[in-house]
Amino acid sequence: MNIETIAIHAGQSVDPSTGAVIPAIYPSTTFERAADGSFPGYNYTRLDNPNRAMLERCLSELEGGAGCAAFSSGQAAAMSIFQALRPGDHVIAPDDAYHGITRLLRETMVPWGLEYSAVDMTSPENVRAAIRPNTRMVWVETPSNPLLKVADIAAIAEVAHAAGALCAVDNTWGTPMLQRPLELGADLSVHSTTKYLGGHSDVLGGAAIVREAGALFERIRFIQGNSGAVPAPFDCWLTLRGVRTLPYRMRAHCENAQRVAQMLAEHPGIERVHYPGLPGHPGHAVAARQMRGFGGMLSVEVRGGQAAAMAVAAQLQIFTRATSLGGVESLVEHRASIEGPETKTPPSLLRLSVGLEHPDDLIADLEQALAAAGAA
Numbered sequence: 001m002n003i004e005t006i007a008i009h010a011g012q013s014v015d016p017s018t019g020a021v022i023p024a025i026y027p028s029t030t031f032e033r034a035a036d037g038s039f040p041g042y043n044y045t046r047l048d049n050p051n052r053a054m055l056e057r058c059l060s061e062l063e064g065g066a067g068c069a070a071f072s073s074g075q076a077a078a079m080s081i082f083q084a085l086r087p088g089d090h091v092i093a094p095d096d097a098y099h100g101i102t103r104l105l106r107e108t109m110v111p112w113g114l115e116y117s118a119v120d121m122t123s124p125e126n127v128r129a130a131i132r133p134n135t136r137m138v139w140v141e142t143p144s145n146p147l148l149k150v151a152d153i154a155a156i157a158e159v160a161h162a163a164g165a166l167c168a169v170d171n172t173w174g175t176p177m178l179q180r181p182l183e184l185g186a187d188l189s190v191h192s193t194t195k196y197l198g199g200h201s202d203v204l205g206g207a208a209i210v211r212e213a214g215a216l217f218e219r220i221r222f223i224q225g226n227s228g229a230v231p232a233p234f235d236c237w238l239t240l241r242g243v244r245t246l247p248y249r250m251r252a253h254c255e256n257a258q259r260v261a262q263m264l265a266e267h268p269g270i271e272r273v274h275y276p277g278l279p280g281h282p283g284h285a286v287a288a289r290q291m292r293g294f295g296g297m298l299s300v301e302v303r304g305g306q307a308a309a310m311a312v313a314a315q316l317q318i319f320t321r322a323t324s325l326g327g328v329e330s331l332v333e334h335r336a337s338i339e340g341p342e343t344k345t346p347p348s349l350l351r352l353s354v355g356l357e358h359p360d361d362l363i364a365d366l367e368q369a370l371a372a373a374g375a376a
């Protein structure tokens with residue numbers, strides 16, 4: 001089946017007891033045992049729940065995986081994957097990974113016992129050079145946040161596997177509509193479902209999807225159920241509701257972002273546009289090969305430094321100044337401010353999550369803001 005059909009039907013069916021077309025929400029925390037003491041269905045909601053099972057089946061099929069574990073946030077999904085490793089294991093991650101992931105590794109997982117190296121993954125050779133005898137996982141994020149660096153998933157998965165390590169891909173920005181890490185050789189595809197999968201900025205969640213059933217997935221499942229960073233039934237229901245329109249939303253996100261990127265690339269107030277859909281972007285060729293579209297995220301460096309960038313953000317009317325991404329509404333964020341003093345993000349950088357408003361209106365808003373800020 002095609003992804004548009006999977007997004008609407010996988011894991012879901014008409015409820016045979018009521019005929020309801022849309023699944024019910026099961027807030028029950030506990031489920032009855034059969035007379036012989038066995039569980040005919042579910043047991044306890046920390047371990048499993050009908051709404052979570054529906055969401056997990058749907059996300060697993062969307063990624064072409066063998067199983068999915070859903071979490072209460074993207075960070076909880078990532079932490080559970082890192083905890084599936086052992087203290088003393090070494091993890092390689094991108095030097096501009098989502099800053100929450102960098103902080104999780106540096107401030108929680110390193111004290112827990114993981115070793116961690118940050119490398120520029122635009123070249124698989126950098127990953128090869130960082131391999132140690134105890135390297136057990138290469139964590140890829142592509143396109144990366146906020147510089148939209150592109151990493152070659154197939155080449156990096158090969159480097160990881162040659163070293164006996166797993167390859168995990170944070171596919172939050174790509175989504176299974178645009179990028180299929182498991183088909184490119186990765187062992188795990190990871191999501192903050194808070195972003196494009198939910199798609200409406202109203203529910204937090206995370207997911208880990210595995211290519212193969214086996215010991216890794218069993219360990220992640222155990223951590224999910226035993227450590228308990230699980231999503232509420234209503235949150236699973238809301239995420240699944242968002243997923244149904246994912247393929248069509250992603251088409252429009254890509255189309256709108258491409259138009260916005262092209263306009264900004266020609267604007268005198270903008271020094272640089274980071275968008276893999278532009279032919280001049282250093283990752284364009286790899287992105288064109290491994291993605292079905294270039295996504296809805298881009299970042300720009302505003303001429304005039306931080307003050308000019310803040311002035312442009314202040315003048316925008318349709319773009320809302322807020323963190324996060326992947327919702328139907330367009331957002332703008334000055335990343336250096338949220339990343340704090342240790343950030344390597346240029347101070348002139350604004351990150352745009354291009355939403356589903358009409359692209360002409362988004363372009364007009366950016367033009368008026370650049371003009372009002374004196375950047376035109």
Ligand SMILES: *Cc1c(COP(=O)(O)O)cnc(C)c1O
Pocket residue numbers: 073074075076098100101141145170172173191192193194195204205206
């Ligand atoms: C937001 C985000 C995360 C973290 O997810 P939360 O749902 O906020 O915990 C991880 N990776 C990427 C790429 C993200 O954009």
